[in-house]
Every structure is written in structure tokens, then in C-alpha cells.
Amino acid sequence: MANRLEDVGAEAVAAKGWFKANKWLILRRVSQLSILGLFIISPFLVDVLDELWIAKGTLSSSVILGVVPLTDPYVLIQGMVSGDVKPEIVGLVGALIVIAFYLLVGGRVYCSWVCPVNMITDAAAWLRRKLGLKDKSHISRSTRYWMLGLTLILPLVAGGIVWELVNPVSLLYRGILFGMGTAWMALVGIFLFDLLISNDGWCGRVCPVGAFYSLLAVKSPLRVVAGKREDCDDCMDCYMVCPEVQVIKPALKGAEHGLGPVILSSECTNCGRCIDVCAKDVFRFGSRFTNNQVEAIGVVSRQEDSAKA
Amino acid sequence: MFDSGNGKGQGKSELSRRRFLSGVLKTACGVGLMGVGVGLYSEKASSLPALAIRPPGALPEDEFLNACIRCGLCVKDCPFDMLLLGQMGNGVAAGTPFFTARDAPCEMCEDIPCIKACPTNALDHSLTNIEDARMGLAVLVDQKTCVAFLGLRCEICYNACPVQGKALTLNYEHNARSGKHALFIPVVHEDYCTGCGICEKVCILEEAAIKVLPNHLAKGKLAGHYRIGWEEKAKAGKSLVTPDIEHKYNLPEGARYDHQGKGMIIESEGIGVDRPVDQMNMLRQQMEKK
Known part of the structure; x- marks a missing residue:
């Protein structure tokens, strides 16, 4: 029996307690805020730490602890499209470190664990559920890949890394670290867009940054697994909180089609909210390599079933 | 249903294909519209x-906008905190570094930490x-308010x-107003000025009378086909056009021109006086005799 939209997670809180029912959400907020916080407090700690910067720069490019370079490969590629960017060794190494990290943990971990805009769109989604607003816009989830293509063509047509002029992720980060200007209007715009126009509109349908990072997640080992999918009681809570709702069904309900319980879609942000809100603890973090084993077991058990019959 | 296909399944697949194509078209148009918007905004913002x-x-501005990844590391590494990042609303492309000389100029660090911090070649x-x-x-943009032109000793620039x-020198000029003082006029030399x-x-x-302007505003540009004669001559070792002819004045007979500033000198009498210049010279000679 499906729960009501505004009661999402209530069952989990009742079953597991408030903290366990919000564990991954809290961890994500801690992650997002402490990454931002490190950039904010570093300049104030420079004197105490003997000229050491804990984190310097922004998400576009930064230096951690004065040595580790990190560079956003997506911004770098936009610049390279024009042919004018020749990254210095640090820039290149920084991009490779970032790529390697997200290949491992899933590209869209960036979206749910790092990107500050996620907090804005999550807030909009929460309010949307509370108000029971329905999505009538039907913006395709593939729009973001078109946007990704657009942002890679624009440097050639309009000149310059055009997307970075309006990229809300950068606007928010730079806004907090260097001064906001009128960028807050764009962020309010995204909140209202997600609240009033399109459900999960920005992060789930439009944002090309997420599209880029989802391409890095195609083969990433760290995945959410619907390990105890046979316990699912169809309360629909996971569907209602998931920002990429299309990724759940194949894993959760795919048993009869011989599909394994691992959420394989690269669009899954590994946010873990489905793990939180499930009163039956169907989901857990696991590896994509468990999929085949379970699939094999599934096949075997089906064969056994047919043998019995 | 919507086509001439007779099978029910075929009609259904035609319908879903239509829905798919119209969906794709809708998305493409929406994204294209967004692209136009962002492109137009970038025109203004850049x-x-x-x-x-x-x-x-x-790098030159258009290349710079491609190469700068807007990380702000140069700003953070400037020991004088005089670099700023552009943001929506202040007219500079969001996230790109700049400074306003009147507020805080570049202090010209010898180790140039801002360049070292840059992760690209921007x-x-x-x-x-x-x-x-x-x-x-x-550029000394206003000679009327610069106090050096008023005859005051400022020279602070x-x-x-x-x-x-090297980049700034003082030229001594006669103060025509007082008739007896010198003007100490600041002159910028672009071969040395770092901006x-x-x-x-x-x-x-x-309001500063001397201002630093971006190179594209501060400098003129010769047309591409212009060649500086003496430079080409030095390069080639000889004149590239007609052989040099010795310069000659076309003066009336018996007259010559003094290079040291004495002007026209008439060496003999008996030349025609029907031309105004000759009349003038004759008059002057007569006045000097008196």
C-alpha cells in the first residue's frame, strides 16, 4: 500500500528511529557543507597553520593542503574545445585525479555529496512533496545530455567558456567564496523552477554538469543495491524521494525479468536516500560486481521453480 | 491509427515513434533556445x-575567456589581495580575474604568484x-587637469x-603662460609600461588624469599593409623603392634655405619681385638695413 506523498519517510522513522532514517542525508549534508566550509575557513587558518591552505580555489580548480591539485574535467574540456586551453601539468593532474575518483565512486556522487546546488533543489523537492504539487511540465530527462552537447558547442560559436557564465554550481560556490553579485537571482530561479515547474527539474533534467558526471559513472563499482528486494512492500517511499526515479525499478522489480538487484544506471546519484526512507531496509550500498552473482542465483532459483512445477 | 498501416501493432509503433520524435524535437528546440539565450548573454557579459x-x-581577451577556467586561484594567491573575480552584475565575465587600478593596482611581485597559481595557460x-x-x-588622458600642464611640480606618477x-619619463617644456618657467610633463613609453x-x-x-587602459583601447593599429620605410630599408640594407635622391628645395635663383632656423636667405639682388615671398624677403632686408 503506497504511502501519501507528504508522509514519505515517516514509516522508516517509526521503524528505524529518526537518525537511522536520515543517516545518509545527514552524511551528505555534512559532506557538502564541510567541503564548502573548508574553502571558507582556509584563509582564516593560514596564519595558524604556518601558511598552509587546507583548500584553496573553487570547484573549478583547487589545491588541497597546498599540494593536491583538483580540477573539474568538465570545465577543462569546455576550454579545450576552443583549442585555446593548454592545461599546465598541475591542471591536467588535477583533472585526472578527479576523473579517477568519480570513475570509482560514481560520477554523480559529485551531484549528491559535493554540489551545493543539491541543497537548493532538495529543499524545493521537499517543499514540493509537502505541498503535493504535481509535475505537468514533462521536461525530458535526456534534456541534460542535449545541454551537455550545447555547452561543448557554445565555446566554438559564442567564444569563451560560455557555460561558466551561468553555471549555477559555479555561481553559488564563487558567490560564497568571492562575492555573489546578482547571481543569487539565478539560484532563486532554480529553486522556483524545481518547486513550481518541474519535479527534480534542474538536477534531474537540465543540468549538463550532472550529465557529464553521469558519463563517468557508467562502470563505477560503488552502487546502491536492492539486496532485500523480496522484502519490498510497495510503500513507494523510495520512488517518491528518489531524484532519479527511473533508476530504481529495474533493480527493485527486475527479478522476474532476470535483472540483478544492483542499480546500474549511471544516472543514480548514490545519494542513499532510498536506503534511508525504506522501512524494510531493502537497499544498501554495495558493489556492481554482486549483480551477476545474484542474477545467477536468480536464474538458478527460477530453474528450480520450473523443475518443481 | 494515424497512418495507413493496417496492422494494429504497426499503428501503435508508429504512434510511439511519433511521440518519440516530437519529444526529441521539443527537447532539441528547448535546448537550442537556451543556447541562444546563453549565447546572447555571453556577448554582453564578455x-x-x-x-x-x-x-x-x-592571454589576449578572446583567448583568455577560453583558457580561464574561473577557479579564483590567482585571486587567492595574490599577496596584496588586489585581484577580484568577475561576478554577475559587475560587468566582468563571471569568475574571471581582474583589477581596477584606481582601487588597487598590481604591485608587480618579482615571483608573480598569480601566474604560478594558474592551472591553465590563461x-x-x-x-x-x-x-x-x-x-x-x-595613458595621460587629460592634459587640461594634469597639474604638470598647469605648471605645478607634481611628478607623483x-x-x-x-x-x-623607463616607462614614465619627464619632458621639460617651456611654460608659455609664465614665460620663464619649465613644465615637467610626464610621458609614458609603451615599450616599458607594464600596465x-x-x-x-x-x-x-x-579623477586620475593618467589611466591604465586595456591594450586594445590604449593602442592604435596600423593597417596591415603599412610598412615603415626606414625599418624596411634597414632590414634590406638598401632602399626598396627608387634610389634615394638628395633632398632639394625648389627655391628662386640666388636663394637658399638655412636648416638651422634662419629661414630663407636671399644671396643676391636682382630677382623678380612679383611673387609674394620675394616681396616679403625684400621688405625684411630693407628693414634690417635701417
Whole structure:
């Protein structure tokens, strides 16, 4: 029996307690805020730490602890499209470190664990559920890949890394670290867009940054697994909180089609909210390599079933 | 249903294909519209204000906008905290570094930490001597208010210039108003000016009479086909056009022209007096005799 939209997670809180029912959400907020916080407090700690910067720069490019370079490969590629960017060794190494990290943990971990805009769109989604607003816009989830293509063509047509002029992720980060200007209007715009126009509109349908990072997640080992999918009681809570709702069904309900319980879609942000809100603890973090084993077991058990019959 | 296909399944697949195609078309149009919007905005947002100067080693503006990944590391590594990042609303492309000389000029660090911090070539890493930087060019934009032109000894721009005696020199000129004093006129030499903006910062006027402008505003540009004759001659070792002829004045017979400023000299009498210039010279000679 499906729960009501505004009661999402209530069952989990009742079953597991408030903290366990919000564990991954809290961890994500801690992650997002402490990454931002490190950039904010570093300049104030420079004197105490003997000229050491804990984190310097922004998400576009930064230096951690004065040595580790990190560079956003997506911004770098936009610049390279024009042919004018020749990254210095640090820039290149920084991009490779970032790529390697997200290949491992899933590209869209960036979206749910790092990107500050996620907090804005999550807030909009929460309010949307509370108000029971329905999505009538039907913006395709593939729009973001078109946007990704657009942002890679624009440097050639309009000149310059055009997307970075309006990229809300950068606007928010730079806004907090260097001064906001009128960028807050764009962020309010995204909140209202997600609240009033399109459900999960920005992060789930439009944002090309997420599209880029989802391409890095195609083969990433760290995945959410619907390990105890046979316990699912169809309360629909996971569907209602998931920002990429299309990724759940194949894993959760795919048993009869011989599909394994691992959420394989690269669009899954590994946010873990489905793990939180499930009163039956169907989901857990696991590896994509468990999929085949379970699939094999599934096949075997089906064969056994047919043998019995 | 919507086509001439007779099978029910075929009609259904036609319908879903239509829905798919119209969906794709809708998305493509929406994204295209977004692209036009962002492109138009970028036109506006990428026109650098005249008083915003890029840090040392910055590539030419259009290349810079491609190469700068807007990380702000140069800003953080500037020991004088004079670099700013563009943001929505202040007219400089969001996230790109700049400074305004009148507020805080470049202090021309010898180790150029802003360039070292840049993870791309947006700030050219081959620039290692800060005196080779060409961030902009100082221009004495107003001779009417610059107090040197009023006859006062100011010279503060000259004294503050970090490439002193090369990028900014003083020319001594006659003060025609008083008739007996000198004017000490500051003159910028673009072969040495780094565009750091210190002269603009220290100018004592309410609004600086000397300003650092981006190179594209400060400088003229010769047409591509122009050749400087004497440079080409030096390169080739000889004149490239007709052989040099010795210069000659076309003067009346018996007259010559003195190069040292005495002007026309008439050496003999008996030339015609029907031309005005000859009449003038005759008159002058007669006056001198008296």
C-alpha cells in the first residue's frame, strides 16, 4: 500500500528511529557543507597553520593542503574545445585525479555529496512533496545530455567558456567564496523552477554538469543495491524521494525479468536516500560486481521453480 | 491509427515513434533556445569594462575567456589581495580575474604568484620577468587637469612608477603662460609600461588624469599593409623603392634655405619681385638695413 506523498519517510522513522532514517542525508549534508566550509575557513587558518591552505580555489580548480591539485574535467574540456586551453601539468593532474575518483565512486556522487546546488533543489523537492504539487511540465530527462552537447558547442560559436557564465554550481560556490553579485537571482530561479515547474527539474533534467558526471559513472563499482528486494512492500517511499526515479525499478522489480538487484544506471546519484526512507531496509550500498552473482542465483532459483512445477 | 498501416501493432509503433520524435524535437528546440539565450548573454557579459585590467600574463581577451577556467586561484594567491573575480552584475565575465587600478593596482611581485597559481595557460607561464608584463598601457588622458600642464611640480606618477625612468619619463617644456618657467610633463613609453596601474592609483586628482587602459583601447593599429620605410630599408640594407635622391628645395635663383632656423636667405639682388615671398624677403632686408 503506497504511502501519501507528504508522509514519505515517516514509516522508516517509526521503524528505524529518526537518525537511522536520515543517516545518509545527514552524511551528505555534512559532506557538502564541510567541503564548502573548508574553502571558507582556509584563509582564516593560514596564519595558524604556518601558511598552509587546507583548500584553496573553487570547484573549478583547487589545491588541497597546498599540494593536491583538483580540477573539474568538465570545465577543462569546455576550454579545450576552443583549442585555446593548454592545461599546465598541475591542471591536467588535477583533472585526472578527479576523473579517477568519480570513475570509482560514481560520477554523480559529485551531484549528491559535493554540489551545493543539491541543497537548493532538495529543499524545493521537499517543499514540493509537502505541498503535493504535481509535475505537468514533462521536461525530458535526456534534456541534460542535449545541454551537455550545447555547452561543448557554445565555446566554438559564442567564444569563451560560455557555460561558466551561468553555471549555477559555479555561481553559488564563487558567490560564497568571492562575492555573489546578482547571481543569487539565478539560484532563486532554480529553486522556483524545481518547486513550481518541474519535479527534480534542474538536477534531474537540465543540468549538463550532472550529465557529464553521469558519463563517468557508467562502470563505477560503488552502487546502491536492492539486496532485500523480496522484502519490498510497495510503500513507494523510495520512488517518491528518489531524484532519479527511473533508476530504481529495474533493480527493485527486475527479478522476474532476470535483472540483478544492483542499480546500474549511471544516472543514480548514490545519494542513499532510498536506503534511508525504506522501512524494510531493502537497499544498501554495495558493489556492481554482486549483480551477476545474484542474477545467477536468480536464474538458478527460477530453474528450480520450473523443475518443481 | 494515424497512418495507413493496417496492422494494429504497426499503428501503435508508429504512434510511439511519433511521440518519440516530437519529444526529441521539443527537447532539441528547448535546448537550442537556451543556447541562444546563453549565447546572447555571453556577448554582453564578455565585453570587459574599460577600467577592468587582467592580471599579468593574461592571454589576449578572446583567448583568455577560453583558457580561464574561473577557479579564483590567482585571486587567492595574490599577496596584496588586489585581484577580484568577475561576478554577475559587475560587468566582468563571471569568475574571471581582474583589477581596477584606481582601487588597487598590481604591485608587480618579482615571483608573480598569480601566474604560478594558474592551472591553465590563461595566465602565460612563460612570463617570468614581471617587467615584461603588458597588462594594459598607462595613458595621460587629460592634459587640461594634469597639474604638470598647469605648471605645478607634481611628478607623483613619475616617482611612483616601478619601472621608473623607463616607462614614465619627464619632458621639460617651456611654460608659455609664465614665460620663464619649465613644465615637467610626464610621458609614458609603451615599450616599458607594464600596465600595473600604480601611476593611476597615486594620481593626486579627484579623477586620475593618467589611466591604465586595456591594450586594445590604449593602442592604435596600423593597417596591415603599412610598412615603415626606414625599418624596411634597414632590414634590406638598401632602399626598396627608387634610389634615394638628395633632398632639394625648389627655391628662386640666388636663394637658399638655412636648416638651422634662419629661414630663407636671399644671396643676391636682382630677382623678380612679383611673387609674394620675394616681396616679403625684400621688405625684411630693407628693414634690417635701417
